[in-house]
Amino acid sequence: MTDHARLERAAAVAAPFRKALLAWYRRTARDLPWRRTKDPYAVWLAEIILQQTRVDQGTPYYERFLEAFPTVEALAGASDDEVLKHWEGLGYYARARNLHACARRVVSDRGGRFPETAAGLRALPGIGPYTAAAIAGIAFGEPVAVVDGNVIRVLTRLFDIDAPVEDAAVRKLLDALADALVSPRSPGDHNQAMMELGACVCTPRTPDCPACPVAKWCAASAAGRQHARPVRRPKKPTPLHEVVAAVIRRDGAYLLGKRPPEGLLGGLWEFPGGKVQPGETHAQALQRELREELGVDVAPGKLIASVNHAYTHFRVRLHVYACTIVSGEPVAHVHAELRWVAKDDFPKYAFPTANRKFLDLV
DNA sequence: AAACCGGGGGG
DNA sequence: CCCCCAGGTTT
Known part of the structure; x- marks a missing residue:
């Protein structure tokens, strides 16, 4: 027809x-x-x-x-x-x-x-x-x-x-x-x-x-x-990324970053971190990412949680570590804003669901 | 035209 | 695990 x-x-x-x-x-x-x-x-x-x-x-x-x-x-x-x-x-x-x-x-x-x-x-x-x-x-x-x-x-x-x-x-x-x-x-x-x-x-x-x-x-x-029906074109496979995030605590408050307004999860508040590059350990990835994003040197500590999450075009395994700042004071190099937030105030902030998955364990 | 952009429910 | 949902914007 x-x-x-x-x-x-x-x-x-x-x-x-x-x-x-x-x-x-x-x-x-x-x-x-x-x-x-x-x-x-x-x-x-x-x-x-x-x-x-x-x-x-x-x-x-x-x-x-x-x-x-x-x-x-x-x-x-x-x-x-x-x-x-x-x-x-x-x-x-x-x-x-x-x-x-x-x-x-x-x-x-x-x-x-x-x-x-x-x-x-x-x-x-x-x-x-x-x-x-x-x-x-x-x-x-x-x-x-x-x-x-x-x-x-x-x-x-x-x-x-x-x-x-x-x-x-x-x-x-x-x-x-x-x-x-x-x-x-x-x-x-x-x-x-x-x-x-x-x-x-x-x-x-x-x-x-x-x-x-x-x-x-x-x-x-x-x-x-x-x-x-309907006939659809085959879709491309979704890659899996290893990601690390840092929980940094000071005086009963936690360091959160507000993501830039455009792009993935734009405007949401998150624990800082990023993708693990090939050949890198989680600790090395944390040290590199937090130097890039915050300009600080950190000592990665205990693993708090590992969670899986699926986005539209990729999946992530997110590993959350307690970290201590060794030197430097955090400055927003990537985020729109940084803020120290008490746990009681977490409900006021919009988090990505992947962060919500481990919030209770922080 | 293809890529990017979340999260959840159902088979 | 895969598929798809009262799609739009950007490249």
């Missing part, structure tokens, strides 16, 4: 398709907190939190953010540490930085009002094609289709697409198919229905085709190929 034929098919079935989909959605939709409002601020907040994040994982964060920052003005007025503390544990911390920057721009440049079109929203930090379409559809009724991971799975099955979804041509086709199907009158509900279908029925491993409200239009299901 050609892409052109797929598009014609989408246009031909669009009306009965979305009618069946919407009826199913209105009958079975989960009662999620952000579905109870059309407030652009709340919708935007939910969409940012839910980027690459499961509903069950993001929901408590959404509730806590809305409680702490009820308006875009409240969020804009918060400190970056405060925002990051609320984001702690959710991952992809650039989202928190962009969330904050976006709130400040909406308040300072637009009087606290979000743009009312997908194109206008798209220009704000942290808002890409998906999020712009989602907010525009839900909050402002603009008939633009969203294409997220759920929709990709639904569409590649409906139209039995056998090329890798990472291909730009496939992404263009998916956008066009989604736009051909989207409801002009209820784009917000239609988009959420497509995602709900992907999350609850058209699932990755074991799709429940007998329960699907649009199975009669599904080419992959008809051919028994639903398990083989």
Whole structure:
């Protein structure tokens, strides 16, 4: 089947398709907190939190953010540490930085009002094609289709697409198919229905085709190929790094460093350290890293903990050592800031999860 | 186009 | 253990 034929098919079935989909959605939709409002601020907040994040994982964060920052003005007025503390544990911390920057721009440049079109929203930090379409559809009724991971799975099955979804041509086709199907009158509900279908029925491993409200239009299901869709390009292996971190105590306080705002774990507070280089012992790695990062000479002591942690593109084995400063006074060469922090104050700081794993043992 | 950027749940 | 999730930004 050609892409052109797929598009014609989408246009031909669009009306009965979305009618069946919407009826199913209105009958079975989960009662999620952000579905109870059309407030652009709340919708935007939910969409940012839910980027690459499961509903069950993001929901408590959404509730806590809305409680702490009820308006875009409240969020804009918060400190970056405060925002990051609320984001702690959710991952992809650039989202928190962009969330904050976006709130400040909406308040300072637009009087606290979000743009009312997908194109206008798209220009704000942290808002890409998906999020712009989602907010525009839900909050402002603009008939633009969203294409997220759920929709990709639904569409590649409906139209039995056998090329890798990472291909730009496939992404263009998916956008066009989604736009051909989207409801002009209820784009917000239609988009959420497509995602709900992907999350609850058209699932990755074991799709429940007998329960699907649009199975009669599904080419992959008809051919028994639903398990083989979507097709994805093979991914590269993730390397394993040995990492060391130092617990340095002085007068009942511990030395923490705030990571630079950009890059991995940007803005989070951590125990200083770094990667063990080939041929290096843990002690040598600690001495080298702390000289580079803090400008001090240390004597590595007792091993406190070893923890494993997986990131997106690599894994680490993190070894935590009690260390003593032999000479020098710590100066931030890499970190945005250094601070001596009492253990009772740890809960005020946003740590990477890999640090949280050994915090109780410090 | 490819790389970078977290963490958690489920099979 | 691998896969994938209401993706966006940078190179």
